[in-house]
Amino acid sequence: MKRPGVAIALVHYPIVDRRGDRVTTAVTNLDIHDLARTSRTYGVERVYLVTPLVEQQHLVDRILDHWRQGHGASYNPKRAEALKLVTLVASLEEALADWKTISGQEPWPVLTGAACQGGISFGRCREKLAEQALLLIFGTGWGLAPELFERGWTVLEPIVGAGDTYNHLPVRSAAAIMLDRLLGATER
């Protein structure tokens, strides 16, 4: 039987900034490309870009059109293939609803972040992928806002690098490492 699918969401609201204030971050072209390519490489089925700002949605639409149908698609077909995974939504609720329709299951939302002490282990999360469609949720800026952690959703343990106190991975790198730990085929 096919494993239930995996989707990711990159959240631009609600996010905290460096002072801990609630903000909407700007969508960046590079996040879209990097997350789409990494997701395609690891067999992730959907990449949800979450932003409630209509102007930002229009900007993302233009970028996606260029690479999926415009000049970019013929220049770099591999890029086009990856960007087909990207779906623009206004909220996490919309992402969950869409992913439920596609996967045919109630999705399992899992929050990530550098400060997620006490979260479930990568090993346990990997096991659970056999049972339920996953939506792995990443923040931008200085991270997902606290109210998202008050929903009772599962939290994934943070990546620990060399084990000292420095832990400031770009979301592009953190997502790549997490997908490799959860979905990578290579024996360790």
Add this chain to the structure above:
Amino acid sequence: MKRPGVAIALVHYPIVDRRGDRVTTAVTNLDIHDLARTSRTYGVERVYLVTPLVEQQHLVDRILDHWRQGHGASYNPKRAEALKLVTLVASLEEALADWKTISGQEPWPVLTGAACQGGISFGRCREKLAEQALLLIFGTGWGLAPELFERGWTVLEPIVGAGDTYNHLPVRSAAAIMLDRLLGATER
């Protein structure tokens, strides 16, 4: 005894482009930031940016000055800390010579790439880190030029994602995954 150190090199020449022609790629601001932050998180001691182009070296110097000493350093001290690892060199030979001086050892150069079939495994490479200072070498553009693979240097197995034929990770993501596999502290 302290493990011998790990350094990485991001090569902008000699590189191949999409047609397989030999090119010098442009240094990108984002590669510098992402690789520095990931490297700092995983305890990598040096990030060598390899470019023979003098104008590119000046550009990189300006970027690094901004973040290490200028406005960027006070705005984001964590970023400054990561960017202190970055060292600009004109060639891989220069990177190896500098890393030899710093590590006090003959460094072990290891080439990476999406097409490195037959390379040593991540597990074997991880074991060897206990014995010798590593220089892990990443390409830009469409990858490291063939002549680098004719030097008799060790080649690391490629990252396999979902195991199908799509394998187009951004170098920022590939480097993050490789450093996690080689240096990550978390039990799997």
